[in-house]
Amino acid sequence: MTARPAALQLNKICKSFNRVSVLRSVDLELRAGEIHALxxxxxxxxxxxxxxMTGAYSADGGEIILGxxxxxPQTPSDAQKLGISTVYQEVNLLPNLSVAHNLxxxxxxxxFGCIQWKKIRARATELLKRFDLDINVNEPLSSYSIAVQQLVAIARAVDCSAKVLILDEPTASLDAREVALLFRVMRDLRDSGVAILFVTHFLDQVYExxxxxxxxxxxxxxxxxATNALPRNELVAHMLGKELHALEHLSHHCPPAGREEDVLLEADSVTIANGVEQLNFKARQGDAIGLAGLLGSGRSEICSMLFGLSHVTSGKVSLAGKEFRPNSPAAAIKKGFALCPEDRKTEGIVDPLSVRENLLxxxxxxxxxxRPIRAQQQKALVDEAIRALKIVCSDxxxxxxxLSGGNQQKVILARWLMTKPQIFILDEPTRGIDIGAHAEILELIRKLCAEGMTLIVASSEIEELVAFSNKVxxxxxxxxxxxxxxxAITENSVLSAIATPV
Amino acid sequence: MSARFIPVVVTAVLFLALLIAGSLQFSGFASPRVLLNLLTDNSFLAIMALGMTFVILSGGIDLSVGSVLALSSVLCAILVEKHGWHPLQAIPVVLIAGAAFGAIMGALIHVYKLQPFIVTLAGMFFARGLATVLSEQSIPITHSFFDSVNNFGFSVLGGWIGSATLLLIVVFAFGLWLAHFTRLGGYIYALGGNSTSAALLGVPMGLTTISIYTLSSTLAALSGIVYTFYTASGYALSGVGMELDAIAAVVIGGTLLTGGYGYVLGTLLGVMIMGLIQTWISFHGSLNSWWTKIFIGSLVLAFIIFQRGISAGFGTKKAKI
Amino acid sequence: MRTIQLFDSRFLLPVVALALILLTNLILSPEFFHLEFKDGRLYGSLVDVLNRSAPCALLAIGMSLVIATGGIDLSVGAVIAITGAVCANLLNSSIDSISLIVLAGLFVGVVAGAVNGGLVSFFGIQPIVATLVLMVAGRGIAQLINDGQIVTFQNPAFASIGVGSIFGLPSPVVITLGIFLLAQAFVRLTAMGLFIEASGCNPKASSYIGIPVRTIKWSVYVMSGLCAAVAGMIITADIHGADANNAGLWLELDAILAVVLGGASLAGGRFSLPLTLIGVLIIQAMTTTIIMSGIDPKFNLLIKSLIIVTVLLLQSPILRGQIRGFFARKHKAENSAVVESQS
Structure with a gap:
């Protein structure tokens, strides 16, 4: 190991919430002039x-050594003053203020007690030029794309003389060109001696x-x-640990296709108001259709359309031979659709209502x-759902x-299964849940298909799609x-189809 | 033109349109005398509405300002009449009391994460209650200083610029400076834009929140003093419901009630529009005073629906981020 | 630790507060609890408290539902004024069917609520602002109907809504109780209450589940308008006249307060109509206590505001945390080893 100085060192950091320990004696060493993936x-x-690290929580034990x-640090601004800046996935700047003011x-x-706006504008313009951004700094931040906002956030962090820059999933909502720009900026910063902690779930980017x-x-x-000494499969093994075997038996398994003439749902050169084009597919009973693509490729948009959240502008969607144009979730539900949404917290669970109420x-x-469900029937339904989906909850x-993320997701799935949908749309059903629940949910998907339900599943995890889809x-x-x-569905075929133009 | 200026431009256009419509109907409607009287007669409301502007910009609300006006006027009258203080001694005490009152409300809101609506509602009851306890009767003020202040001024183009108008100008100049040339001003907009982000960007949340409510209460106390001079008395039941007028003026002035977007000058225009409507009704003669309420209510309605319409320019984006 | 857990029970704090106030009354003047049955009617201070709190209780029932959806209805005071004005003017007209006049009054409430609810749920306007419009304009409209006068009437049948008695109790109390039971049955014997709470907790998720969130939000404002209309008729009948300026003035604030005292969050979510009624009784009993204890009534507002702040603080999890921290420190000073092993 080269003897570059450690910019930030965490020793034996411990943290627990409600006596559940979340961090157990974690060490981390960030060197000046490196990009370090977490x-x-x-x-x-x-x-x-x-x-x-950023002072939003204080550790129960351990020490943080800067230089x-x-x-x-007690607050994020404390940490910032010390030279630790963070840029989050959801840009944490102010949409209503100008770019210059945000900086x-x-x-x-x-x-003389007055802000010197001229100076600020000049400095802001100059600062952003270093990031190849030539924009009008007087305009409100909200008039620019997320990528620009992200770069503005990084520019602010760097300009606050950051010695340590933490980038928390910054690429999640960027396209390839924007990612390349971001990486160029990151490399420049590294070369100028900044320690960068890069949190991501895109392994390609880690290696890049x-x-x-x-x-x-x-x-x-x-x-x-060291990144170049760690092969990808070892990396994944380290991340998943011993539990890897839980996913192993989920190798490709193509559910039996229904009869060709039993087309349940059909899209014919459909264009959707939210931007998706050229959508053509046929789904039969018992089909599991995977939607593959990178984030922002239009996966979730298809789910939205089918659930009545965005309308079809041209082309035709038909359900059992009849044209299907839902204008609200309620209309889609009436036709036998169900949606397990992508963002569990804001679109899925209804907190703080109880598990029982959420299920029903x-x-x-x-x-x-x-027509309220009688108390007795409620109990029977809830007990059955908890048992069938192995929902872990004491009461x-x-x-x-x-509940944990995985159990919340199971509640949402169970909630819909009670309504006996004929088409179940799952948007990222396994995001943010533990590995055990992950395998159980995949198993459930297979079982539902076997029972004749049609599933449409959007996922960013290709191996998962491969495991259960008969069309991707x-x-x-x-x-x-x-x-x-x-x-023909294999991880390689799906990956290369996503990556290369057909 | 940037979308964020549209509401305030609409307010300005509306003001001019009202002025033109009025002057076509009645001669002398748009005279400097009428306009300057508008400033004088609405100076206390305008000062109060300025404080409310900052509160609403930050995404909060202050229901206590009408009661603070009453409390200040009673306090001022008691100190001057019952205790023989010189008004110049009484005024700073009243202002400091107002500031302290606002600081306590701001601290409750920040420290205990209570909703501004309910805290300032309690503040409204408290200030009105204290004013009532201090004196249930109206206290007339006979101090000669009041007369000299009220008589101070000069006439311009047939109109009168009195001390209240001058104070109004100074206070709004201060408001403009605060909103656009100080850090606190930026912090207030930041809080209304997105309070989570603001905290992460290092905006001192507690200090800002407390400052906002301190400012609002201090300006309400100041408007109470202006009101005391205007009526030459202190009365616990003055300014009942004036917080609603102040909120209406801010909305008509083009400030978004969800916070983050709006301008100090818009509020002044909002107050002037409300004043113009009153003037128009009094010129009209046959319309009764309750039409004012109906007009202002409709205007507020029109403005919020209009703001919803153009919020595509900023409001929706704000929600997305 | 035990004391803090007791605080968490939703019913405890409001019930204890009410009990304390009643206990104070008992000590100050035992005749507070004295009831007398005379001329087929019950008399006594307790009956007075119930009777006086009827309009506020009606508003608070509607307000609970509105607040549960995350909204607020500032216009109910103005709706009281409009309902009163409409009824009083109809009573002075050639219409002599009382039921028709009552229906007209209820209709006013429905229209007002429909307008408020429409602005909130279909135009997406913030509830404070949407209902502020009618709060400002409503009294103007009432004055317009009354032509700026206080309109009085002579109609014993209508007046009995406010001053009569049913089953030996003042009719406002019986009407309020009836509406309370009706509302409670409406929200708890059906799934309406659940849908209202879900819409308040997470409107987006609720609409994804297929709950008609917009319609539900709209309907709670209509219900609030209806409740306000009933309150408006009681107040009008009570004073035999409609005063556009003062009828129900600031009563919306008392109603909101009652809901908050009942432990509901202004952010929406869980609600309980019985707790709201306890909140109303706290406010009214407090007022009576102040009068009975010989304190000058001018202290009323001041004391009320201090009690609001106290209750708000007691409900605040942050203050509880501070209290817990204080006791923990004290405890730690006594026996540091025990605390360490606990944490």
């Missing part, structure tokens, strides 16, 4: 660790831009490795408010927010660019 499955403790001083908020140059990797699993550090809401909504009257729709730049069927 990897881990959801729930591994990445975000907690970052929050400890040669022990620090204990210099709280550190505006002043003279980082120097070292630290992997967390279940609140513990698995290890720190969809069925109750279907029955209407004037069905607990607020759903107190490939999306790129909001266009459907291909469809892979049956035994």
């Amino acid at each position: 990897l881990g499955e959801n729930g591994a403790g990445k975000s907690t660790l970052i929050k400890v 040669d001083k022990t620090i204990s 210099y908020l709280g550190r505006e140059p002043r003279r 831009v980082t120097d070292r990797i630290t992997i967390l699993r279940n609140g513990e550090r698995v290890g720190t490795f 809401l969809a069925l109750q909504a279907q029955k209407g408010w004037w 069905a009257e607990k607020p759903i927010g107190q 729709i490939i999306m790129r730049d909001k266009k459907m660019v291909g469809m892979i069927e049956g035994d």
